Amino acid sequence: MPKHYLFNKHMIMKKIFIPIVITSCVCFSACTISRSRYSTYQYHKHIENQNLFVTEILHREFDVIKRTLQILERASNNLDDGKPVSKETFSEIVDIILGFSDKHHQEKEDKVLFPLLKDKNEGEKKDFLGRLLMEHVSERDMIRNLAGAISNFHQGKKAQKKITKIAYTYIKHMEKHIQTEEKILFPWVNMVLTRDEQVMLIKKFEEMEKEDIEAGVHEKYTAMIERLEEQLGIYIE
Ligand SMILES: [Fe+2]
Ligand SMILES: [Fe+2]
Numbered sequence: 001m002p003k004h005y006l007f008n009k010h011m012i013m014k015k016i017f018i019p020i021v022i023t024s025c026v027c028f029s030a031c032t033i034s035r036s037r038y039s040t041y042q043y044h045k046h047i048e049n050q051n052l053f054v055t056e057i058l059h060r061e062f063d064v065i066k067r068t069l070q071i072l073e074r075a076s077n078n079l080d081d082g083k084p085v086s087k088e089t090f091s092e093i094v095d096i097i098l099g100f101s102d103k104h105h106q107e108k109e110d111k112v113l114f115p116l117l118k119d120k121n122e123g124e125k126k127d128f129l130g131r132l133l134m135e136h137v138s139e140r141d142m143i144r145n146l147a148g149a150i151s152n153f154h155q156g157k158k159a160q161k162k163i164t165k166i167a168y169t170y171i172k173h174m175e176k177h178i179q180t181e182e183k184i185l186f187p188w189v190n191m192v193l194t195r196d197e198q199v200m201l202i203k204k205f206e207e208m209e210k211e212d213i214e215a216g217v218h219e220k221y222t223a224m225i226e227r228l229e230e231q232l233g234i235y236i237e
Contacts, residue, residue: 054113054193054201055186061105062178067225068093068101069171074232076164087153089231090163092224094147100221102143104209106136112204113189120192132185135177142170 072093078085097103114129146166152159193201212218229235 052198052202053190054198054205055189057202057205058105058108058113059182059186061101062182064101064222064225065105065174065178067229068096069174070234071096071225071228071232072167073171074234075228076167078232079160080164085232087150089228090146090150090153092228094143094150096221096224097143100217102139104212106139107208108205110136112201112208116197116201117189117192125188128184132177132181135173139170139173139177142166142173146170 072090075085075089075093077083110133114133117129118126146163149159149163149166153163209218
């Protein structure tokens with residue numbers, strides 16, 4: 001298991017308390033904090049701190065993505081080792097990736113951040129953005145393939161091997177993608193975006209997620225992640 005995953009929950013707990021001022025909006029009740037131990041998406045409630053960086057938001061979303069990857073890895077290990085793991089567990093993981101962690105994160109990049117960066121007119125970086133966009137396409141293809149393989153879960157060993165093969169490829173691909181964004185994309189974003197652009201992007205991010213926040217989507221998926229972590233025995237000190 002990749003070592004950096006071991007710190008995710010601890011880091012997320014810490015992040016609840018970092019000085020980003022967040023106030024409750026009507027749709028997100030205060031009791032969320034006590035109900036959800038890790039409250040991964042607390043900062044989505046309403047971002048008041050105008051000094052928040054776009055990359056901080058994206059970086060924090062990686063916490064959720066990494067936790068989801070860890071769950072997928074553990075479920076795949078169990079399946080390979082003949083330990084109990086159900087088709088429903090894999091289906092739920094795909095559901096989280098499609099409906100929550102990956103969807104929100106990639107949409108912010110694809111629809112809002114990358115188009116703005118493209119206009120920064122830095123030739124070589126256009127290729128870099130194209131590469132990241134292609135990686136997003138590959139990731140979505142892999143998840144589609146994974147969902148297809150999961151539908152054949154009960155066909156036996158060969159069908160299950162296909163699931164874990166796609167899962168491991170996806171995990172590896174995502175780890176590399178996250179690393180590239182953290183090492184190259186985020187420092188670049190922090191360098192080229194003006195304060196006004198940062199504020200404008202953060203507002204757009206909020207608008208994109210408004211409906212999901214109001215519908216309690218973040219809470220639903222955070223609860224799913226926590227339940228799967230417990231179910232699979234992923235406990236982090
Ligand atoms: Fe990203
Ligand atoms: Fe990305």
